[in-house]
Amino acid sequence: MSKHLIAVTVNGEAQTMEVPARRMLSDFLRDDLHLTGTKRGCETGTCGACSVIVDGEVVKSCLSLAVQADGCRITTVEGLGSGDALHPLQQSFMQCGGLQCGYCTPGFLMASCALLARNPDPTVDEVRHGLSGNLCRCTGYTQIVESVMNAAEKMRGN
Amino acid sequence: MRDFDFLQPTSIDEASRMLAELGDDCRVMAGGSALMLAMRQRMLTPTHIVSIARLDALRGISFDARDGLRIGALSRHCDVARSPLVQQHYPMLAAMAAQVANPQVRHQGTIGGNLCYADPATDPPSCLMALDARVTLASSRGERVLGMEEFLVDYYVTAIEPDEVVLDIRVPAPSADAAGRYTRFRRTAAEHRPLVNVALSVRRSGARCHEARLVVGASTPIPARVARAEAFLAGKAVTAEVAAEAADIASADILAVSDSRGSEDYRRDMVRVVARRTIAQLFDLAADGDTP
Numbered sequence: 001m002s003k004h005l006i007a008v009t010v011n012g013e014a015q016t017m018e019v020p021a022r023r024m025l026s027d028f029l030r031d032d033l034h035l036t037g038t039k040r041g042c043e044t045g046t047c048g049a050c051s052v053i054v055d056g057e058v059v060k061s062c063l064s065l066a067v068q069a070d071g072c073r074i075t076t077v078e079g080l081g082s083g084d085a086l087h088p089l090q091q092s093f094m095q096c097g098g099l100q101c102g103y104c105t106p107g108f109l110m111a112s113c114a115l116l117a118r119n120p121d122p123t124v125d126e127v128r129h130g131l132s133g134n135l136c137r138c139t140g141y142t143q144i145v146e147s148v149m150n151a152a153e154k155m156r157g158n
Numbered sequence: 159m160r161d162f163d164f165l166q167p168t169s170i171d172e173a174s175r176m177l178a179e180l181g182d183d184c185r186v187m188a189g190g191s192a193l194m195l196a197m198r199q200r201m202l203t204p205t206h207i208v209s210i211a212r213l214d215a216l217r218g219i220s221f222d223a224r225d226g227l228r229i230g231a232l233s234r235h236c237d238v239a240r241s242p243l244v245q246q247h248y249p250m251l252a253a254m255a256a257q258v259a260n261p262q263v264r265h266q267g268t269i270g271g272n273l274c275y276a277d278p279a280t281d282p283p284s285c286l287m288a289l290d291a292r293v294t295l296a297s298s299r300g301e302r303v304l305g306m307e308e309f310l311v312d313y314y315v316t317a318i319e320p321d322e323v324v325l326d327i328r329v330p331a332p333s334a335d336a337a338g339r340y341t342r343f344r345r346t347a348a349e350h351r352p353l354v355n356v357a358l359s360v361r362r363s364g365a366r367c368h369e370a371r372l373v374v375g376a377s378t379p380i381p382a383r384v385a386r387a388e389a390f391l392a393g394k395a396v397t398a399e400v401a402a403e404a405a406d407i408a409s410a411d412i413l414a415v416s417d418s419r420g421s422e423d424y425r426r427d428m429v430r431v432v433a434r435r436t437i438a439q440l441f442d443l444a445a446d447g448d449t450p
Contacts, residue, residue: 001163002162004164021163021164021207022161048260054265057265058261058262059265059266060263063191063194063195063263063266064191065190067164068211114261133259133262
């Protein structure tokens with residue numbers, strides 16, 4: 001069936017690749033670009049483990065086709081920090097215990113990152129609302145919300 | 159997911175001809191969030207997807223004091239929620255759009271796609287029906303306009319013809335005395351789809367309701383106006399008793415569904431509560447429970 005040449009910028013790097021129409025964005029990132037930080041969880045748009053940022057907005061990459069992202073700028077969890085330097089959100093998740101098994105964490109980090117870019121000083125309710133598309137089966141969410149509030153404070157320079 | 163061809167027409171005419179030719183073997187993709195889910199679960203197995211993402215005529219949100227609001231069909235839920243025009247002139251519509259599904263879906267899903275999918279357990283159709291919105295359908299044969307009540311036919315069925323796409327959604331300009339409120343009820347905070355929703359759009363002065371459009375959705379196959387409750391509210395000074403009686407009428411008069419998400423009795427009970435609170439909150443009555 002149809003194949004498409006797509007040009008995307010992933011974590012600042014331009015990528016051009018031919019993909020079949022049916023390739024999901026999550027599979028493109030993991031299997032074609034070998035960026036396995038993005039997780040496949042439920043693959044039905046429920047759990048949010050596959051969340052990535054496309055043109056500034058967090059989306060579920062298991063519900064989008066790679067061909068839909070043609071021309072877009074994509075950020076995955078690999079693009080958050082730089083080398084060994086962790087992003088403030090990653091530091092805060094470590095510091096506040098915002099994870100246990102860690103499988104949902106890349107999705108939470110990306111949803112949190114998009115949330116703070118739009119709203120640098122959120123309330124706890126706004127954080128919960130902003131993360132309502134992501135599921136965590138370990139933490140009970142309290143430490144995740146604390147992690148995001150902690151990171152928001154750091155990122156505002158306090 | 160089964161293999162398919164992905165087509166990207168650049169004009170309504172081209173898209174319409176493709177759709178006419180491919181018929182039932184193809185599906186239209188706007189944002190794709192609902193379509194991808196249905197395809198991944200093999201509920202749909204089209205051989206062709208016609209993406210309408212390149213149809214620029216389907217984009218944009220604009221407002222005119224005489225003609226009202228125009229929302230391009232490709233506007234995402236987050237675009238509707240964040241639009242200063244929608245926030246200023248139709249706060250109930252902006253507030254509704256900010257609650258659809260979850261953030262990721264709001265960034266991908268479109269208002270046109272949502273209406274065409276006609277999932278009963280969703281938010282926009284009820285709210286748009288209460289606001290007397292119309293849907294513009296376009297094809298190579300021309301355009302036609304349908305009210306929400308004509309557009310929505312049944313559970314996952316709309317009046318759209320195979321060669322048509324939704325061009326835009328139009329909402330009449332609000333009168334100076336217009337007010338409205340949209341409320342959704344979920345059994346748990348983790349649910350993304352409403353079990354019941356109520357949309358109420360009125361013309362009022364103080365406690366006096368001049369005219370009401372009361373719509374119940376999510377517990378009905380398609381959102382439905384409750385004519386008897388609307389007639390009951392019209393002309394009345396709305397008190398807690400009036401709100402309760404109108405809510406009783408809404409609960410009794412709807413065609414309630416019964417399924418694994420909620421029995422008919424439970425849904426009618428929740429419709430009563432949500433309708434009463436929605437009316438009470440719109441008319442600034444003493445606190446009647448928290449927003450469900």
